[in-house]
Amino acid sequence: MKGVSPLEIYNECRDDVQAIFRSRLLTQILIALGSGSKPLSALRDVTGSSSQALIPKIRQLEALHYVESVRSDYALTPIGRLVEPEIERLVTLMGVLQRHRDFWAEHDIEGIPPGSLRDLQHLYRAEVVKDVEEDIFAVYATFLTILRKASWIHGVSSIMSPVHADAIKEVVMGGTSVELVVSRELAHRLAAEPYSTTLESLKGYANFRIYVSSSPVRLGMTVTDGFLSLGLYRRGTDTYDTARDLVSTDTAAVTWGEQLFQHYTADSEILRISPK
CATH class of the missing domain: 1.10.10.10 (Winged helix-like DNA-binding domain superfamily/Winged helix DNA-binding domain)
Structure with a gap:
């Protein structure tokens, strides 16, 4: 029927x-x-x-x-x-969309899994951090602050840069537990320089793991015990927006981010770091 x-x-x-x-x-x-x-x-x-x-x-x-x-x-x-x-x-939910309507309208929200989209209202207290002429490294500086204040770090991403990799290496060597879920495409890039040397240097650290997602990843997300940072692709493009992140210290947002991380880890395999 x-x-x-x-x-x-x-x-x-x-x-x-x-x-x-x-x-x-x-x-x-x-x-x-x-x-x-x-x-x-x-x-x-x-x-x-x-x-x-x-x-x-x-x-x-x-x-x-x-x-x-x-x-x-x-x-x-x-x-x-x-x-x-x-x-x-x-x-x-309407409050979330109204507070940062441009952010949601200009990005590919379909990169967020359906279950997390349904709970988007938990991001109500989040704020947009963006690079501007007066502060062209605002997003990266916020990322560093989040890493350095964290007791543990969980991330999901399809992008990486040498400076981000170095920042992650620093906190891992400092004893912070770091787990990352990456796309298959990013996993292939990590096998080449300059990332392969960084991964090799972290091979003996039990507090560092990388997982490879079997499903597509079209976002960048970092969640810690006190922060959530979410970045998305520009709508209608294959370009990740490195200049704008949605950031929150709200407990509900952090819980939302951790659930998104668990969504991706459930469908991932650990990345084995081969010796050089």
């Missing part, structure tokens, strides 16, 4: 969908109650609205069976608890 399309479902239930999003207060009440039940006074504080404005909206949500009264407080019903996280996720 052919599945029902989302457009058909929308046509059937558009009144309920529009009821949630047609006003600021309806959405704010649902999101506010997502963290737990609240009295009317707390909802007034959260929304900045009067009781006279709030009560009709609460009644609407009660009629939809999303909200109920519990011991003089208001709370989400069981189906309200199903709906609210999806609203919260969508609102936060």
